[in-house]
Amino acid sequence: MKKIMIAAFALAAIAFAPNTYAQTKMVGGAAMYPTKNIVENAVNSKDHTTLVAAVKAAGLVETLESAGPFTVFAPTNEAFDKLPAGTVATLVKPENKATLTKILTYHVVAGKLSAADxxxxxxxxxxxxxxxxxxxxxxxxxxxxxxxxxxxxxGGKSWITIADVFQSNGVIHVVNAVLMPK
Structure with a gap:
């Protein structure tokens, strides 16, 4: 009887626990915790080092750490590697901050849109x-x-390769190409 009560209590605790563990996804070899914000998680993904460097160069860290919510379509390092040689190095230069900001903010939508949404x-x-x-x-x-x-x-196409990486201030969808505005 005691074992049954302990098992029942454990199942109840799991059922009513926050979805932190159920929603945690692995991206770039790192756990993405829904209790952390977009920047706190992205800096741990080995697949997003170029994106993180670009966000820092554009001065968007504070914005993406704010309450949001945001939906971010996050290109991987491989996505940035598809750009013509030298593009990223040129974009992260201080004199190109406006262009970099335009490209990065083109990957962000206000609100929290899941794949189901x-x-x-x-x-x-x-x-x-x-x-x-x-x-x-x-x-x-x-x-x-x-x-x-x-x-x-x-007219460029980018596939969502990992959807619904929930964050405390929104959601990330990992994409395989850099999106370009007009």
Whole structure:
């Protein structure tokens, strides 16, 4: 009887515990904790070192540490490597801060949009939904089977490779290409 009560208590504790453990995902070899903000998690991902360096160079750390909420489409290092040689090195120079900021803020949408939210918007939009970025541009989200992808203003396509990485101030969706505004 005592063992049954202990087991029941343990199951109840798990059922009513915060979703911290259930929602924690691995990105770039690091756990992404929903109790930490976007920057606190991103700095631990070995797949996002270029993005973190760019965010620091653009002076966006404080913004992405604020309450938000934000939906961030976070390009991996491999995504940045697809850009023409020397592009990243040029963008992180102080004299190119405005251009870098424009590109990075094009990857951010106000609000917390999960993959399910995006799919519902796509269904509502009959196959596509337009998102307004904090940069002021538009991104289109589309669905191919159960996978989501984004189309930027220049017609570039970026797939969401890891969805729903929840943060204390929003959600990150890892993408495999850098999105470009007009």
């Amino acid at each position: 995006l799919m519902a918007k796509i269904k509502e939009g009959k196959g596509s939904t337009e998102l307004k970025t904090v940069q002021g541009g538009a991104l289109w989200v589309k669905q191919d089977g159960k996978k989501l992808y984004l189309v930027d203003e220049k």
